[in-house]
Amino acid sequence: MIHFRPIFFALGLMLCTLASAMVLPAVIDVADGHENWRVFFTSAVFTFFIGGLLILVANDDSPPRLGVKEGFFLTTLCWIVLTAFAAIPIAGLGLSYTDAYFEAMSGLTTTGSTVLTRLDDLPRGILLWRAILQGLGGLGIIVMAIIMLPFLRVGGMQLFQMEQSDRSEKVMPRAAELTLAIAGIYLAMIVACIAMYRLFGMTPFDAICHGLTTVATAGFSTHDESFGFFKSAPLEWICIFFMILGALPFVVFIKAIRGHPSALLKDTQVRGFLMFLGSVCLIMSAWLATVHGLPFGEALRKATFNVTSIVTTTGYASDDYSQWGPFAVGIFFLLMFVGGCSGSTSGGIKIYRLQVTSLLTRSHFVHLMSPNRVVTLVYNGRRLPSDVPFSVVAFLAIYMSTVGLFTVTLAAMGLDLVTALSAAAQAVGNVGPGLGDYVGPSGNYASLPSAAKWVLSAAMLLGRLELFTVLVLLRIEFWRN
Amino acid sequence: MIHFRPIFFALGLMLCTLASAMVLPAVIDVADGHENWRVFFTSAVFTFFIGGLLILVANDDSPPRLGVKEGFFLTTLCWIVLTAFAAIPIAGLGLSYTDAYFEAMSGLTTTGSTVLTRLDDLPRGILLWRAILQGLGGLGIIVMAIIMLPFLRVGGMQLFQMEQSDRSEKVMPRAAELTLAIAGIYLAMIVACIAMYRLFGMTPFDAICHGLTTVATAGFSTHDESFGFFKSAPLEWICIFFMILGALPFVVFIKAIRGHPSALLKDTQVRGFLMFLGSVCLIMSAWLATVHGLPFGEALRKATFNVTSIVTTTGYASDDYSQWGPFAVGIFFLLMFVGGCSGSTSGGIKIYRLQVTSLLTRSHFVHLMSPNRVVTLVYNGRRLPSDVPFSVVAFLAIYMSTVGLFTVTLAAMGLDLVTALSAAAQAVGNVGPGLGDYVGPSGNYASLPSAAKWVLSAAMLLGRLELFTVLVLLRIEFWRN
Numbered sequence: 026m027i028h029f030r031p032i033f034f035a036l037g038l039m040l041c042t043l044a045s046a047m048v049l050p051a052v053i054d055v056a057d058g059h060e061n062w063r064v065f066f067t068s069a070v071f072t073f074f075i076g077g078l079l080i081l082v083a084n085d086d087s088p089p090r091l092g093v094k095e096g097f098f099l100t101t102l103c104w105i106v107l108t109a110f111a112a113i114p115i116a117g118l119g120l121s122y123t124d125a126y127f128e129a130m131s132g133l134t135t136t137g138s139t140v141l142t143r144l145d146d147l148p149r150g151i152l153l154w155r156a157i158l159q160g161l162g163g164l165g166i167i168v169m170a171i172i173m174l175p176f177l178r179v180g181g182m183q184l185f186q187m188e189q190s191d192r193s194e195k196v197m198p199r200a201a202e203l204t205l206a207i208a209g210i211y212l213a214m215i216v217a218c219i220a221m222y223r224l225f226g227m228t229p230f231d232a233i234c235h236g237l238t239t240v241a242t243a244g245f246s247t248h249d250e251s252f253g254f255f256k257s258a259p260l261e262w263i264c265i266f267f268m269i270l271g272a273l274p275f276v277v278f279i280k281a282i283r284g285h286p287s288a289l290l291k292d293t294q295v296r297g298f299l300m301f302l303g304s305v306c307l308i309m310s311a312w313l314a315t316v317h318g319l320p321f322g323e324a325l326r327k328a329t330f331n332v333t334s335i336v337t338t339t340g341y342a343s344d345d346y347s348q349w350g351p352f353a354v355g356i357f358f359l360l361m362f363v364g365g366c367s368g369s370t371s372g373g374i375k376i377y378r379l380q381v382t383s384l385l386t387r388s389h390f391v392h393l394m395s396p397n398r399v400v401t402l403v404y405n406g407r408r409l410p411s412d413v414p415f416s417v418v419a420f421l422a423i424y425m426s427t428v429g430l431f432t433v434t435l436a437a438m439g440l441d442l443v444t445a446l447s448a449a450a451q452a453v454g455n456v457g458p459g460l461g462d463y464v465g466p467s468g469n470y471a472s473l474p475s476a477a478k479w480v481l482s483a484a485m486l487l488g489r490l491e492l493f494t495v496l497v498l499l500r501i502e503f504w505r506n
Numbered sequence: 507m508i509h510f511r512p513i514f515f516a517l518g519l520m521l522c523t524l525a526s527a528m529v530l531p532a533v534i535d536v537a538d539g540h541e542n543w544r545v546f547f548t549s550a551v552f553t554f555f556i557g558g559l560l561i562l563v564a565n566d567d568s569p570p571r572l573g574v575k576e577g578f579f580l581t582t583l584c585w586i587v588l589t590a591f592a593a594i595p596i597a598g599l600g601l602s603y604t605d606a607y608f609e610a611m612s613g614l615t616t617t618g619s620t621v622l623t624r625l626d627d628l629p630r631g632i633l634l635w636r637a638i639l640q641g642l643g644g645l646g647i648i649v650m651a652i653i654m655l656p657f658l659r660v661g662g663m664q665l666f667q668m669e670q671s672d673r674s675e676k677v678m679p680r681a682a683e684l685t686l687a688i689a690g691i692y693l694a695m696i697v698a699c700i701a702m703y704r705l706f707g708m709t710p711f712d713a714i715c716h717g718l719t720t721v722a723t724a725g726f727s728t729h730d731e732s733f734g735f736f737k738s739a740p741l742e743w744i745c746i747f748f749m750i751l752g753a754l755p756f757v758v759f760i761k762a763i764r765g766h767p768s769a770l771l772k773d774t775q776v777r778g779f780l781m782f783l784g785s786v787c788l789i790m791s792a793w794l795a796t797v798h799g800l801p802f803g804e805a806l807r808k809a810t811f812n813v814t815s816i817v818t819t820t821g822y823a824s825d826d827y828s829q830w831g832p833f834a835v836g837i838f839f840l841l842m843f844v845g846g847c848s849g850s851t852s853g854g855i856k857i858y859r860l861q862v863t864s865l866l867t868r869s870h871f872v873h874l875m876s877p878n879r880v881v882t883l884v885y886n887g888r889r890l891p892s893d894v895p896f897s898v899v900a901f902l903a904i905y906m907s908t909v910g911l912f913t914v915t916l917a918a919m920g921l922d923l924v925t926a927l928s929a930a931a932q933a934v935g936n937v938g939p940g941l942g943d944y945v946g947p948s949g950n951y952a953s954l955p956s957a958a959k960w961v962l963s964a965a966m967l968l969g970r971l972e973l974f975t976v977l978v979l980l981r982i983e984f985w986r987n
Binding site: 097178350354359382383385420433436437442460493496 | 574575578658659660831832833835836837839840863864866867869870871872873874875877893895896897899900901902903904906910913914916917918920921922923924926927941974977978981983984
């Protein structure tokens, strides 16, 4: 049996938090003298009312019991319901609810695809709201990835259980303490990012909005030209630095703060991520410098910014890289699948899964040449738990099938192959921009049919919750006793 | 140490066989009174000379010793060298050696991509030669997949060892007997196919050429319009039947002949393949009938023919299916990855690998809901050997990475994303046609840059030899003692 009471209680708490967050855009719209503050205020009251009701109904003196099943159900439900409420003030702007839901999902999942155009002319309240959604979404993801997913053993995440000895069936009681540590580090990064942006020339408002969406590797901008609006090399380098920070495993940050600063340099995933990112940036820079004749400094910056933006699944663009020729387009397409590190705000397949797969492949080569040799799989200095390879493999299989299925679904709605394929891949990877005229870095998702927006919303949700968290709910066995 | 002597001896034998095969096109060109017979005759003499030389040099009274390393080396070397000689008479037509090598590789790997245009005006000798190459290639693949690959344990092929008790380090001595059985079945199918084609209206020459390339699931035609030239429903249904036969596991045919006819119906792979193929054909038929308004009979035939052609990796086209809209294009793109059954002439990932992966994924779902339950993986009525899942996973990872790498390489040569991606996917899967204006079902590979043709030749070779057979040679450890 699933215990619904603690689930509704937790959901109520989160709705109240969301409602409180809606007050901020209302305040800024009041300060600007913009009518739109009413939308935010009404939405806040409504959301707070529903959230409060849930808390009252589900409140109970017995200690909350969250088992595996409750964990799956709560995580998926939260994301769907919070998105539904977060979309209300966006719909209040005059958009259809489909568009608003898409935008809110893109925000909370830190994807960064947008259906809004003429961003520069919008009231500041809505721009702030989009940034806040991504900031909250980013925090939610890290907490989920560090506390919930290892406990649920989704897609090999058991590899990152903070306490290897703690293998009880209940979420560890230290969850609150960990959440605080994560939130502290996350907030500190955002503040540092905002300060740097301000220092190098952004307006305070732009600095706040971009600070929130950079560390969350999310990608909403306050300008139609995205990050290209600022035309500032120092700002781009600052952004690169904080996008990378956001894509690193927060578990390692916690370890570093707890007195093991070397953890950051010794971690296999961090090293693999930085080496991979560095190589791709260098290759792309060389391509831009030689084939497209850019001065090397400019080539290095443009390549590094856009490659980092896609690999960390942020999705800012400083340039329309679809104009960089087929080679660059091919690379950017593949990069949509990679993603950052586990327990970060980035999406995609993630580095550790690629590393585990590469371990398996290498051991198969050894096995081919010497069938009788036994190969021990070692990852990050520890022997790989026996269930991790299968979990990773199941994840990869479902990941690729999901992208394939969404591609065909979008194609059935009339999207051409490049658009359908890249839109599906970016949505499941929570990247933001796709490829082609419609969904590419200089395009906009507004022109897609309504059905496609719902499909992409589902794809973003699936990808964000590491697929299995959602898919497990679709199995009959889950609902049996 | 690798023993080169038996390798060269085997290679010599195969070159002499190839040389004998070259006599047939020479004969038909003589009969047609076409000058081109000289090309085939000279090529035959040259190939026979080199082959004979190798046999003489490498002949040895000691029994041949073929271990694992010799197996890998021989298999890869054979395919490269035989292609080099098979290309000579094609180059004699006035083509560049690049084009000739591409065409020969496409023939021997039963891919079916062509750089030749105006097929209908070519001398019949060359058309027959292309068909013979695919016929020989198909036989070579089945023998390799049934005798060599399970012994080499490539990509989970150990699942199909004919004798489960025979786990010695040497290729089983019953290889000759098995090869004869395979060749007998294969030849019987080709003869039956030719007879049916003739009966339903093909010229004897067309029937022979298409009989060879149908059962080999290869796809070279004698007409620019491919199978669409015949405009005959019965011929298309016959072709569908024999393409499916060619894509079924020959091991099961052998079992059926040895007194277990029910093996064909009970085999998990056969059932999975037929069910998958049937579902896709029905979906595509429904799409053509409803959205494109075709009469259902015509829709069923067109859909079944072209879907079967791609899934079995044959590559005939009866229609330009890229005109069927984005949904069909999306489906055809994904179908390029699937392939037929193991131990058949078809390419792609192959059904059993997808089935094993799906077993892993389902067991992960069970594991997620009940972490302590132990799940036994059962495939085709037997417990899955413990090394098979990892082999399959390593194969899938390398397969996708190879397609990705070839896509980027082709894109760097200036091919657009759809062309590069579909050309890479079809080449590694040995399908034949890709997507887009250049390499699509109504396009031609002639227009690609020379470098791209070499890259695609390498991709066809890699895919045909199940990747690992070639890649293992690129590892330093392989050459160490």
